[in-house]
Amino acid sequence: MTKDGRVVSGGLHDVELEADKASDKQPFTMGVVSLVKGFVGAGILALPAGFMTGGVAASTVLLVIVGACSLYGIHLLLRTVHLIRQRGLTTPEGHEVETFEEIARVLLGRHGFYFANICFVGTQTGLATAYVSFMSHNLVLAVGHFSRIGWCLILLPALAVLNQIRNARMLANVSGIGNLTYVFAIAAVFYFGFHHHCCISGHEVKQVTKHIGMTFGTLSFALEGTGLVLPIERTLRDRSQMTTVSNITMGIVGVLYGVFGILGYLFFGDQTMSVITQNLGESTIAQVVQLTLSASLFLSHALQLFPVHDLCEEAVHKWFVRRGHDAKGSVQGDAAPLLGGAPTRSQWWFRFGLDCAVRVLVVTVTVGLAIAVDDFGVVVAVVGAVCVSPLAFILPAVYYLAAARPPTWHGWVLPITLMIVGGAASVVSLVTTFA
Numbered sequence: 001m002t003k004d005g006r007v008v009s010g011g012l013h014d015v016e017l018e019a020d021k022a023s024d025k026q027p028f029t030m031g032v033v034s035l036v037k038g039f040v041g042a043g044i045l046a047l048p049a050g051f052m053t054g055g056v057a058a059s060t061v062l063l064v065i066v067g068a069c070s071l072y073g074i075h076l077l078l079r080t081v082h083l084i085r086q087r088g089l090t091t092p093e094g095h096e097v098e099t100f101e102e103i104a105r106v107l108l109g110r111h112g113f114y115f116a117n118i119c120f121v122g123t124q125t126g127l128a129t130a131y132v133s134f135m136s137h138n139l140v141l142a143v144g145h146f147s148r149i150g151w152c153l154i155l156l157p158a159l160a161v162l163n164q165i166r167n168a169r170m171l172a173n174v175s176g177i178g179n180l181t182y183v184f185a186i187a188a189v190f191y192f193g194f195h196h197h198c199c200i201s202g203h204e205v206k207q208v209t210k211h212i213g214m215t216f217g218t219l220s221f222a223l224e225g226t227g228l229v230l231p232i233e234r235t236l237r238d239r240s241q242m243t244t245v246s247n248i249t250m251g252i253v254g255v256l257y258g259v260f261g262i263l264g265y266l267f268f269g270d271q272t273m274s275v276i277t278q279n280l281g282e283s284t285i286a287q288v289v290q291l292t293l294s295a296s297l298f299l300s301h302a303l304q305l306f307p308v309h310d311l312c313e314e315a316v317h318k319w320f321v322r323r324g325h326d327a328k329g330s331v332q333g334d335a336a337p338l339l340g341g342a343p344t345r346s347q348w349w350f351r352f353g354l355d356c357a358v359r360v361l362v363v364t365v366t367v368g369l370a371i372a373v374d375d376f377g378v379v380v381a382v383v384g385a386v387c388v389s390p391l392a393f394i395l396p397a398v399y400y401l402a403a404a405r406p407p408t409w410h411g412w413v414l415p416i417t418l419m420i421v422g423g424a425a426s427v428v429s430l431v432t433t434f435a
Contacts, residue, residue: 025235025236025237026235026236026237027236027237028236028237028238028241028244028245031232031235031236031241031242031245032245032248032249032252034228034232034235035225035228035229035232035245035246035249036249036252036253037179038225038228038232039223039224039225039228039249039253040179040182040253040256041182041222041224042130042131042134042182042293042297043218043221043222043223043224043380043384044182044186044222044256044257044260045134045182045185045275045276045277045293046218046221046222046274046275046276046376046377046380047218047219047222047257047260047261047264047276048260048261048263048264048265048267048268048272048276049218049265049272049273049274049275049276049377050214050215050218050219050222050261050377051215051261051262051264051265052206052265052269052270052272053209053211053212053214053215053218053377054208054209054211054212054214054215055206055207055208055209055212056205056206056207056262056265056266057207057208058207058208058209058212058215059212059215059219059261060258060262062212062215062216062219063219063254063257063258063261064254066216066219066220066223067223067250067253067254069392069393069418069421069422070223070226070250070392070393071246071247071250072414072418073226073392073393073396073397073418074226074229074246074250074396075243075246076396076397076399076400076415076418077103077226077229077230077396077399077400078229078233078242078243078246079400079403079404080103080107080396080399080400080403080404081097081103081230081233083403083404084097084103084106084107084403085097089106090106091105091106092105098230098231098234099230100116100120100227100230100391100395101113101116101117101120103116103399104116104117104395104399107399107402107403108398108399108402112398116395117311119387119390119391119395120227120307120391121307121308121311121312122383122386122387123224123227123383123387123388123391124304124305124307124308125305125308125362125365125366125369126379126382126383126386126387126388127224127304127383128301128304128305128308128366129366129369129370129373129379129383130221130370130376130379130380130383131297131298131300131301131304131366132152132155132159132301132366132367132369132370133370133373133376133379134275134293134294134297134376135151135155135294135297135298136148136149136151136152136155136370137275137278137376138275138277138278138290138291138293138294139151139290139294141278141282141286141287141290142286142287142290142291142294143291148374149371152367152370152371153367153371155298155367156363156364156367158298159298159301159302159363159366159367160359160360160363160364162298162299162301162302163301163302163305163309163359163360163362163363164356164359165302181289181292181293181295181296182293182296184289184292185277185289185292185293186260188277188280188285188286188289189260189264189267189276189277189279189280190263191285192267192279192280192281192285192286193263193264193266193267193268194267198266198267199266199267205265205266210432211432212432213425213428213429213431213432213433214377214381214429214432214433215381215429216381216384216385216425216426216428216429217380217381217382217383217384217385217389217426217429217430217433218377218380218381218384219257219384220384220385220388220389220392220426220429221380221381221383221384221388222257222380222384223253223257223388223392224384224388224391224392225253226391226392226396227391229242229246232245264276267279274375274376274377274378274380275376277289277290277293278290301363301366305359305362305363305366308362309355309358309359309362312358312361312362313354313355313358313359316354316358317351317354320354378433381429381433382430382433384429385425385426385427385429385430385433386426386430389422389423389425389426389429390422390426392422393418393419393421393422393423394418394419394422394423396418397415397416397418397419397422398419400415401415401416
C-alpha cells in the first residue's frame with residue numbers, strides 16, 4: 001500500500017507493497033527473486049499440454065518470440081515511466097504515477113483509462129476463473145464424490161466468504177505459499193516422469209501442428225507478470241537496475257518454461273492433460289499435490305480479484321451517488337456515505353451490504369465461467385489471448401509512443417510492430433482455440 005493509502009495491484013501474484021520507506025527497499029538479487037515469483041504461477045502447469053498442442057519445435061520457437069516480445073514490452077513500460085517522471089507528470093489527485101491504469105489516465109485520457117481498466121479487470125477475472133476451473137478438476141481427481149460442476153458449486157460459498165476480506169497484505173502473505181506448492185508440483189512431475197513414463201519415442205514427437213495458434217494464448221497466460229514490474233521497481237534500492245532485473249528474470253523463466261514444457265510433453269506424449277498434474281495418477285503423492293495446489297489457488301483467488309472488487313465497488317458507489325442527487329445537487333438517504341462523508345449506523349450497513357453484494361456477484365461470475373468452460377487449457381488460452389496480450393504487448397507500446405513521440409520513423413517501427421504482432425497473434429490464437 002502506498003503512502004496515500006492506495007493498494008497497488010500487479011497481476012498474477014498481486015501484492016501490497018510498502019515502497020515508500022527506505023527500510024523496505026530491496027537489493028538487486030531480491031528484485032530478481034520477487035519478479036521470478038511473480039511470473040511463475042499456475043500457468044506453468046498448462047505448458048506441457050501447450051507444447052503437445054503446438055508441437056515441440058514450433059512451441060519452442062514461439063516461446064522465444066513471446067518471451068522476447070514480453071521483455072520488450074517491459075522495457076517500453078519502464079522507458080515510459082522514466083519519461084513521465086522526467087516531465088514531472090502526476091495523476092489528477094497529485095500523486096506519482098504508479099500503475100498501468102494511472103499511466104493510461106495521464107497519457108491517454110479517460111478513454112485510454114477505461115480501456116486499460118477493462119483489460120486489467122478481464123485479466124484478473126480470467127485468472128480467477130482459471131483458478132476455479134483448476135481447483136474443480138483437481139478435487140474431482142483427489143477427492144471424488146462430486147462432479148466438476150458440483151465442486152464448483154461447493155467452492156462458490158467458500159470463495160464468496162473468503163473474498164469479503166479487505167486486507168490485501170494478509171491475503172498476499174497467506175497466498176505466498178503458492179510458490180512452494182508449484183515447486184512441489186514440478187518436482188512431482190519430474191519424479192513420476194523420469195521413474196514411470198520417460199519417454200515417448202522419437203517418431204511420436206510432434207514438431208509442428210496446425211494448432212500452434214492456441215499455444216500463443218497458453219504462453220501469454222504463463223508469462224503474465226508485466227503488471228508486477230512497476231510495483232517491484234519501486235521497491236528497488238536502485239530503480240535504474242530494473243531493466244537488468246527484468247532481463248535476468250525473463251531468461252530464468254524462459255529456460256524453466258522451456259525445459260518443463262518439453263519434458264512434460266515427452267513424459268506423457270499425446271496423453272498429456274491440460275493440467276499436467278492430472279497425469280500423475282491416483283497415488284498418494286499425486287493426491288497431495290492436487291490438494292495442496294487447490295488450497296494454494298483457493299487462497300490466491302481473493303487476491304486476484306482484490307483490484308477487481310475495488311474497481312467494481314467504486315463504479316457502483318458512483319452510480320448510487322448519481323441516483324441519490326436531488327435537483328439541487330445534494331445527496332439524499334443511504335447514498336450519502338458513498339461520497340466519503342461520515343455515515344450514520346444505517347448508512348454504514350447500507351454501504352457494507354452493497355460492497356458484500358458486489359463481491360459475491362464478481363465471485364459468482366468467475367465460478368459461472370468455470371462451469372461454462374470445461375477445459376482448463378481453453379480457459380488459459382482464451383485469457384492469454386484476449387486479456388493478457390493487450391497488457392503485455394499492445395498497451396506498453398501505445399504508452400511509449402504517447403509519451404516519447406519519436407521524432408523519426410525509426411523510433412516508431414518496433415513499438416508498432418509489437419502492437420501488430422500481439423494483436424494478430426491474439427486473433428489467430430482465438431480462432432485456433434475455438435476451431
